Amino acid sequence: MRKPLIGILAYREGAVFFEPDYFRRLIAQGREMGADVFLFSPQDVDTEARQIKGYVPAVEKGWKERLYAWPDVVIDQYRYYPLEKHKGYLPFRQQSLFLYANSRFANKWRVHHVLAADEIMNRWLPESRPFSKQNVAEMLGRYPLLYIKPTNGSGGRSILCVEKRGKGYVLRGRTKIQGTKVQKITSQQELLQRLHQWVHRQKHGNELFFIQQGLRLDLLPNRTIDTRLLIQKNGEGEWKVTGMGVRVGGIKSSTSNLHGGGRAVPAGRFFASRFGQEKARKIIRECGELAHRTVQVIEQHYGSMLEFGLDIGVDVTGRVWLIETNPKPGREILRKTGQLERYQLAIRRPLEYALYLIKQQKRAKEHIS
Ligand SMILES: Nc1ncnc2c1ncn2[C@@H]1O[C@H](COP(=O)(O)OP(=O)(O)O)[C@@H](O)[C@H]1O
Ligand SMILES: [Mg+2]
Known part of the structure; x- marks a missing residue:
């Protein structure tokens, strides 16, 4: 009997994959679990020959390629942005060529609805x-x-926050090129004009923007602080919270994203120091409830999913809010907060779930024949 074969769909530029460190660990972990795991991109798939040019880590660094058979299951880890170089992704993904561990998802605005x-x-x-x-x-x-x-958007790109100050307004923004800018404006008319211009300058193609009630996330002075929670399916197909961490944004930054200068701290300790033990426990429990409900509603609407990184805002009163649901989340927050076992678990779980899917599919086939 051949080994279970798991494909990881990802963006490749020449022979370069982004997040190489994570992918190396994922492939090594898969091998330990008795599976063959390889990376590939849409352009590597030969549907007629039912073969795929796949990539695995070379010994020192970089990737080596070889041909693989049709995978039993595919985990879609492709980070799509509306850019020219990604234009092949959506039509490819829509073809449903494989048994995917994660269904397709939608943009923030649709998901919000x-x-x-x-x-x-x-x-x-x-x-x-x-x-x-x-x-x-x-x-x-x-x-x-x-x-x-x-x-x-993603990574805190093109986010502007507007704060009312007396009769005027303060604008703080991360622009397309990730710079932070602060501006003071005195009249509402001028403000509306500025926002309109900003949106038009920031947008890619016919991308849309939305406005959101601003949360008071300055749990420390002049910082935007929020929580990243990772929820994943396990080897029994059940949702489990793998871990969480708090992100402390750069000084006066309107976002907390790690890519934008944020740093990571352990959640339990942080909330206990801000709200006291008891309230901290309550907050963390509520984050878990929120996470389980989120994935439940999403699956009812979009079909079976694999994992989510949730951006959760805990405001200055301790109230919990869902800011964003990321279907292809990073797991660096666990490593950066020193939770190495959870980090390892975060890499293992998607593979355990993929193997579970393969088993299920085999059973279903045996049942039919
Ligand atoms: N409504 C909001 N109130 C307060 N802070 C917010 C709000 N929306 C976003 N932020 C801050 O900006 C960050 C990035 O926003 P998010 O919606 O997650 O976009 P991205 O996809 O770019 O990560 C959040 O993690 C949070 O720190
Ligand atoms: Mg986010």
């Missing part, structure tokens, strides 16, 4: 509306802080 329609989820979601001058004016009447974000 799906989640907001659920009564339980709704209380954890900041109010969100499509970007327009009128919606900004209306929401500023109700919230002293607003966030404006692209519907398919």
Whole structure:
């Protein structure tokens, strides 16, 4: 009997894969578990010959290629952005050529609507509306802080936050090229004009932006602080919280993303020092409830999934909010907070789940024949 064969779909530029460190560990882990694991990109698939040019780590560094048979299951780890170099991805993914461990997902704005329609989820979601001058004016009447974000952004790219200060406004933004900028504006009319221009300058193609109720995440002065929680399926196909960590954004930064200068600290300790032991425990429990409900609602709508990295905001009053659901999350937060066993588990779980799927499929086939 041949080994289970697991393909990892990822973006490749020449012979370079991004996140090489993670992929090396994933492949090594797969081998330890008795599976053959390889990386590939859409252009490596020969549908007629039912063969794939796959990549595994070379001995020292880099990747070596060879031909592989059709994989039993594919984990889609392709980080898609609406750029020219990724234009082959969506049509490829839509073909459903494989048994995928993770179904396709949608942009933030659509996902927000799906989640907001659920009564339980709704209380954890900041109010969100499509970007327009009128919606900004209306929401500023109700919230002293607003966030404006692209519907398919990532890594804290192109996020602007607007804060009411006396009669004026302060704008803090991360631009496309990741610089941080602060501006003071005195009239609402000027503000609306500026925001309109900013959105038009930031957007890729016909990308849309939305406005979100701003959360007070400055649990430390002049810092944006939020929590990254990793929830994954295990080898029995059940959802489990693998771990979490708190991200402390750079000084005066409007975002906490690690790529934008944030650093990571352990969640339990951080919340206990800010809110006391008992409330900290309650907050962490609520994060778990939120996470389980999120994946449940998402799966009802989008089909079976593999893992999510949730951006959770705990505001200055200790209230818990869901900011973003990332379907292809990094797991660096676990390593950066020194949780090495959980980090290892975070690499193992997707493979355990993939093997579970293969077993299930085999059983289903035996049942039919
Ligand atoms: N509504 C909000 N209120 C307060 N902070 C926010 C809000 N939305 C986003 N942020 C901050 O900006 C970061 C990036 O926003 P997010 O929606 O996760 O976009 P990205 O996909 O770029 O990570 C969040 O992790 C959080 O620190
Ligand atoms: Mg995020």
